[in-house]
Amino acid sequence: MATTSEINNDLSFSVVSIVEDVLQQHSSRSSDVGLVSRKVEESSLRRYEAAGWLRDMIGVSNGKDFPGEPSEEEFRLGLRSGIVLCNVLNKVNPGSVSKVVEAPDDVADGAALSAFQYFENIRNFLVAIEEMGLPSFEASDMEKGGKSIRIVNCILALKSYSEWKLKGENGPWRYGSNMKHNFGSRKLFLRKSSEPFVSSISRTQSTDMLSTDQPLSSDGDSRSINGLVRSFIADRKHEDIPNVVESVLNKVMEEVQQRLSIHNEMMKSSSKPIPEDDSSCETVVRSQLCDARQHEEAEENSPPQVVEKKFQRTNFEHHEEQKILLNQQKHIQELKQTLYTTKAGMKLLQMKYQEDFFHLGKHLNGLAYAATGYKRVLEENRKLYNLVQDLKGNIRVYCRVRPFLPGQESGGLSAVEDIDEGTITIRVPSKYGKAGQKPFMFNKVFGPSATQEEVFSDMQPLVRSVLDGYNVCIFAYGQTGSGKTFTMTGPKELTEESLGVNYRALADLFLLSNQRKDTTSYEISVQMLEIYNEQVRDLLAQDGQTKRLEIRNNSHNGINVPEASLVPVSSTDDVIQLMDLGHMNRAVSSTAMNDRSSRSHSCVTVHVQGRDLTSGSILHGSMHLVDLAGSERVDKSEVTGDRLKEAQHINKSLSALGDVISSLSQKTSHVPYRNSKLTQLLQDSLGGSAKTLMFVHISPEPDTLGETISTLKFAERVGSVELGAARVNKDNSEVKELKEQIANLKMALVRKGNGNDVQPTAIPINRERISRRRSLETPTIRPKLPTMGNTSNNSRPQIMDLSGPEAFNDSTASSRRHSLDIHELMKSSSPAWPRQPLNGKDEDRESKSGEWIDKHEELIQNQNPNSPEQFYQSMVPQQQSLYGGKQDFEVQSITDNESDEAATSDCSDSDLLWRLSVQVNVPKVSNIQNSANPKPKKIQPRTAKLSETRSLIPSLIPAPSKRPPNTVNSQPQRPTRDGKRRLSLGT
Ligand SMILES: Nc1ncnc2c1ncn2[C@@H]1O[C@H](COP(=O)(O)OP(=O)(O)OP(=O)(O)O)[C@@H](O)[C@H]1O
The missing domain is CATH 1.10.418.10 (Calponin-like domain)
Structure with missing residues (x-):
């Protein structure tokens, strides 16, 4: 900004300039x-x-x-x-x-x-x-x-x-x-x-x-x-001077006044307030100063009108600038306002987004929870499905897909399209008919990545139920090289992780039995058998002898091959030792399909006997762990000679297995168990009261697809087979008591039939205590099991001899009590007890669907000639002929709470099974030797007619719904045809 002194100077200098201009104009004019x-x-x-x-x-x-x-x-x-x-x-x-x-x-x-x-x-x-x-x-x-x-x-x-x-x-x-x-x-x-x-x-x-x-x-x-x-x-001339000076002075005065007024105007405009903190003001001031200077210069050098115009223009420009400035300030304010609003909006949005994110997170959490719930529901559904299957007695079927073996990957394309819990979908190319996908449903499907532990954990409850007295059978099925041995035993090089079901099952049984040692004392023993070329071989035979062993179905204690070595085990080390021996003895040689192919079926059978330390009751369970031979067709194996013979035997036994499954699923009256050693061995597990699990194995390679599909089809059929609910093998004092009561009643009947006036001993029947359990025999009469060598010098686990009375202390007493009662009765009855010779060939009798042959009852008869049954049999020959040589007694099943409590398995489904089971059938006892007919009589497959005839045999224990309790109906009763187990007294 111009200072006052500067302005004054400018003014003083301007006077000179004004005078100069005026003089020039004057001179030019003149x-x-x-x-x-x-x-x-x-x-x-x-x-x-x-x-x-x-x-x-x-x-x-x-x-x-x-x-x-x-x-x-x-x-x-x-x-x-x-x-x-x-x-x-x-x-x-x-x-x-x-x-x-x-x-x-x-x-x-x-x-x-x-x-x-x-x-x-x-x-x-x-x-x-x-x-x-x-x-x-x-x-x-x-x-x-x-x-x-x-x-x-x-x-x-x-x-x-x-x-x-x-x-x-x-x-x-x-x-x-x-x-x-x-x-x-x-x-x-x-x-x-x-x-x-x-x-x-x-x-x-x-x-x-x-x-x-x-x-x-x-x-x-x-x-x-x-x-x-x-x-x-x-x-100038002298006389002109005063006039000239006067006019010059007037002019100068005019000019000075004009310029002064212009200056004043400028001063006014330049003294306007300038905003302090606006940097643009500085520029404006500078430009104003510059303008002022230019204006001054123009003022000094231009005529007054021009100066005026310039000044006006400057003023106008200044005004415009001021307006622009104001506008800009207004805009800035507006922009600031917009910025503020935008910021506020952004904050609001941010808050809203945060809120949305929070809700989204919650929603996602909910979804995740729902997904977990859904998974849980699925899992529960599967369990319930399995439970229903168990209640129906279905054979449980698991499927396992082997991973590609090193060097076997066919471009990574697996025959398996998808695996989802219980469903496996197979990719079917057009060469197998209609191209597409084929789903198969099982109780559980394990993919190639499933570990041994995962596989075992799913079947662990099943395994544990052996300790509660159930019979369990797990058999691995599938073509050669599909991983059966891997699942049941493990790979060649065993590690802790790769141990198969056999090892894990036994280890788990040891663990559980140890946990229960305060309440129950368990004895666990193992048999290892092989069925090779339709011959049963003892894999635990130390002398390597391949003695031909016989299978005796439906033995009272679950030991179907009594001649095979039965080795007590108490630790995993024992088991490993035994397995090593068994594997050494197993026949293994090469084929074109698998160089470790086993062309024999191997079966590890675990026998468990548990004694309740409080009640003294005995239960026994057994578990077959079967590794079947490869299921493929003979022609594929490209074998001849011995190998062909082996393959034919394998095929025969597997076909027999298929036939058994087929007839079980169709519920035919005759089930051909005897067509092969394999079906004979598994008879109790397939048609009996066991819990059965078939573990079907498939290979992922597409070139074995034909075999894979037929394996899966077979497995699906197996899954539909209903065996009836599993039962606990338990023997308790109440059962024995009841048996005695039955014997008394029978004797009374006999006496009555002989004209004796003896009334049947009125022994009250405690219905609540009638056991529904399958085994009614006493353990003292179990078949003697073979022993192996000198046990004191042998490092191997000692072979258990179950024949001695000390093995079953409690039952000895019970047996004694039983015979005492009988003697008392005998004293009061006149007829002599006919002696029955032992006959060991009875086991060849064919069992039928819906009944089981109790060899133990038979043995009771054989070993105790004075038993009431024999006595009864000898006294009622007419009845035998009348009713086809066989009498059936229907025993009303009554829930036994005590028995239920005794089944204390960790296995939830087995427990539940029992708790849900309201009415379970008491098994029939059949094939009791008739004194009049010492030779074993081959039982023909029963026809419906025969069954009708036999149904005329009086039922000694009436059904509560039909008759009042504690009464004895001496009239023959029709046996039920609903699959209930019946107590059968054979000829
Ligand atoms: N789940 C698996 N994971 C890894 N390797 C496996 C699996 N299943 C099988 N194998 C491997 O596949 C090969 C064949 O398996 P395995 O011998 O168990 O078949 P198999 O069905 O028992 O045959 P065979 O009928 O001849 O006895 C073995 O080398 C085994 O280690």
Whole structure:
């Protein structure tokens, strides 16, 4: 912003300028036309002189664009950049302009020069000229309409100075008095360094006034005005002077007043408040100052109307700028507001998003929970399904897919498309008929990645139920190389992780029996058999003898091959030792399909006997762990000779297995168990009261797809077989008591039939205590099992001899009690007890669907000739002939709470099974030897008719629903045909 002193100075200087202008106008007005043309010519000559000198000074080549006789316009344009002037000045007075700003080459004449060049060169030149005391000119004189005469004066003065300097004259230089007066006004210039430049006024009217040493002062100003006026009136006539002076003064006064008013206006506009902290204000102020200066200059050099217009324009521009500024501020405010709103909106959105995320998270959690729940429900469904299957007595079927073996991957394309819990989907290509996918459903499907532990954990409850007195059978089925041995035993190199079901099952039984040792004492023993070429071999035979063993089905204690070694085990080490021996003895040789193919069925049978330490009751369970031979067809094995024979035997036994399964699923009356040793061995598990699990194995290779599909089809059929609910093999004191009661009743009947008046002993029947359990025999009469060598010297586990009474202490007592009772009865009855010879060939009798042959009952008869049954049999020959030589007694099944409690398996499904089971059938006892017919009688398959006939045999224990309790119905009863087990007294 201009300071007051500056304004004052400007004003004082302006007075000089005003006077000068007025005088010029006055003189021009008063001059005649001739004078004007003379003046024009004179000024042209002077311009030529100046231009010529400048060309001389800078050289023709540099001044090529600067003509020798330029027009006023050419002259002005040539000097406009200030370069020529500065260079010439530096030549005249070296160092006067320290830096000359060169114009860019491509700046054409007439083009607007940059403000920088304009101000730099011209200003530096003018400053130097003024310092030298030479007549100066205005920078605006360089522009169009400027006073070039002043420029010419300045250059000619410089020329004169140069010539003076060249002459080498001493003393101060004086500008020539012959020169025309220089009316150029002074202008305050600032050096580039912003150093205030104090100019001295050079005036040319008189030598005493033109001293360069004269300081700038108000005296100087007045002197210069006086000089101007004097020179103006010098060539006037005396009588004109007062008038001229008066008109000049009037003019000056007018001009001064006009300019003052303009200044005041400017002052007003420039004194408007400027916003402090707005950086743009600084720019505005600067531009205002600049405008003010330009305005001043324009004011000084332009006629008043132009100045007025310019001022108005400036004012208008200023106004516009103010408006723009205000608008911009308004916009900024609006933008700020928008920003604020946007920020608030963003915050709101952020909060909303966070809320949404939170809800989403909750929702996802809910979904995850639901998914887990769904999985749980699925799992529960599967368990319930399995439970229903168990209740129905279905054979449980698991499927396992072997992974590709190293080097066997057929481009990674497996025959298995998908595995989902209990469903396996097989990819069927067109060569097997209709291309597509074929699903098979089982109780559980294990994929190739399933571990041995996972596999076992799923069947663990089943295994554990052996300790509760159930019979369990797990058999591995599948073609050669599908992984049966892997599942049942493990790979060749056994590790803890790769141990198969056999090892894990026994280890688990040891663990559980140990946990229960306070309540139950368990004895676990193992048999290992092999069926090779339809011969049963003892794999635990130490002498390696391949003695042909016989299978005796439905033995009372679950030991179907009594001649095979039965080795007690108590630890996993024992088991490993035994298994090693068994594997050594097993027949294994190579075939084209699998170099470790076993062409025999192997069966590890675990026998468990548990004695309840409180009640003394005995239970026994057995578990068959069967690794079947490969199920593939003979022709595929590409074998001949011995191998062909082996394969044929395998096929025969597997076909027999298929037939048994088929007839079981169709519930036919005759089940052909006897068609192979395998079906004979598994008879109790397949048609009896056992829990059976078939583990079907398949290979993933597509080239065995045909075999895979037939294996899966077979397995599906097996899954549909209902065996009836499993039962616990438990023998307790109540059962024995009941048996005695039955015997008494029978005797009473016999006596009555003989004309004796003896009334049946009124022994109350405690229905609640009637056991529904299958085995009713006493353990003292179990078949003697073979022993192996000298056990004291043998490091192997000792073979258990179950024949001794000490093995079954509690039952001995029971047996004694039983015989005592009988003797008492015998004393009161007259008929003699016929002696029955032992007959060991009875086991060949064929069992039928829905009944089981109790050899133990038979043995009771054989070993105890004085038993009531024998007595009864001997006394009722007529009845035998009447009813087809066999009597059936239907025993009403009653839930036995105690028995249920005794079944304390960890196996939830077996427990539940028993708890849900309301009515379970008591098994029939059959094949009791008739004293009148010592030879074993081959029982023909029973027809419906025979069954009807036999049903006429009176039931000694009436069904509670039909008859009042505690009464004996001596009339023959029709046996039920609903599959209930019946107590059968054979001939
Ligand atoms: N689940 C599995 N994981 C890894 N390897 C397996 C698996 N199942 C089987 N194998 C491997 O596949 C090969 C054949 O398995 P395995 O001998 O058990 O078949 P198999 O059905 O018992 O044959 P065979 O009928 O001849 O006895 C073996 O090398 C075995 O280690």
